[in-house]
Amino acid sequence: MLPTRRRRRAAVPIGVMVIGTGLAGAAFAGGVQGAATGILLATMLSAVAIWILGGTGGDLAAILRSDPDERQAQIRLRAGAVTAVVLFIICGAMAGRTFAQGDRAQPYLDLCIVAALAYGTSILWLKHRR
Amino acid sequence: MRASRKAVGLSQGDLGVALGVSRQTINAIETGRYLPSLPLALGLARYFKTTVEALFDPTEND
Numbered sequence: 001m002l003p004t005r006r007r008r009r010a011a012v013p014i015g016v017m018v019i020g021t022g023l024a025g026a027a028f029a030g031g032v033q034g035a036a037t038g039i040l041l042a043t044m045l046s047a048v049a050i051w052i053l054g055g056t057g058g059d060l061a062a063i064l065r066s067d068p069d070e071r072q073a074q075i076r077l078r079a080g081a082v083t084a085v086v087l088f089i090i091c092g093a094m095a096g097r098t099f100a101q102g103d104r105a106q107p108y109l110d111l112c113i114v115a116a117l118a119y120g121t122s123i124l125w126l127k128h129r130r
Numbered sequence: 131m132r133a134s135r136k137a138v139g140l141s142q143g144d145l146g147v148a149l150g151v152s153r154q155t156i157n158a159i160e161t162g163r164y165l166p167s168l169p170l171a172l173g174l175a176r177y178f179k180t181t182v183e184a185l186f187d188p189t190e191n192d
Contacts, residue, residue, distance in 0.1 A: 059154050069151040071164050 009054040009065035013047035088115050132160045134178045149173050
């Protein structure tokens with residue numbers, strides 16, 4: 001078993017590898033071999049970069065190796081919130097564009113609905129937590 | 131807080147290790163960019179054998 005610090009450092013790169021490999025597998029199964037190779041390559045490079053950065057000092061390294069103190073955890077939380085807002089705005093804009101183009105399939109609208117439900121549910125859940 | 135730290139001859143890194151936070155967080159507290167949580171503020175006050183009010187009073191020059 002790896003020491004805790006090394007395990008924490010490995011957690012994010014492993015997560016990136018799992019998601020990236022899954023996406024690449026899906027692309028490969030869908031017959032898009034070029035995209036699959038690209039995704040796999042980008043995933044591996046990202047995982048290595050995150051692993052290397054996680055070994056350095058500073059706030060970013062602590063966040064990347066899932067070992068933040070309270071201030072770094074706050075930074076991570078805020079960054080996550082900003083990311084969610086940006087994604088929500090983009091999804092809303094893309095849903096509007098898809099409507100304007102007359103498309104019946106509305107994946108962006110579905111994402112907006114999921115985001116709104118997740119937001120509401122998390123508020124209801126988190127307000128009861130310490 | 132910087133004055134209290136310097137009075138005992140500690141670096142920001144040493145104090146961070148003693149309290150389980152990063153050097154950057156100690157620096158952010160000292161420069162007023164971050165307000166510590168109550169447990170951390172209490173930990174700092176206990177470490178310097180003083181009170182939270184004395185350590186973080188904005189009217190005092192540190």
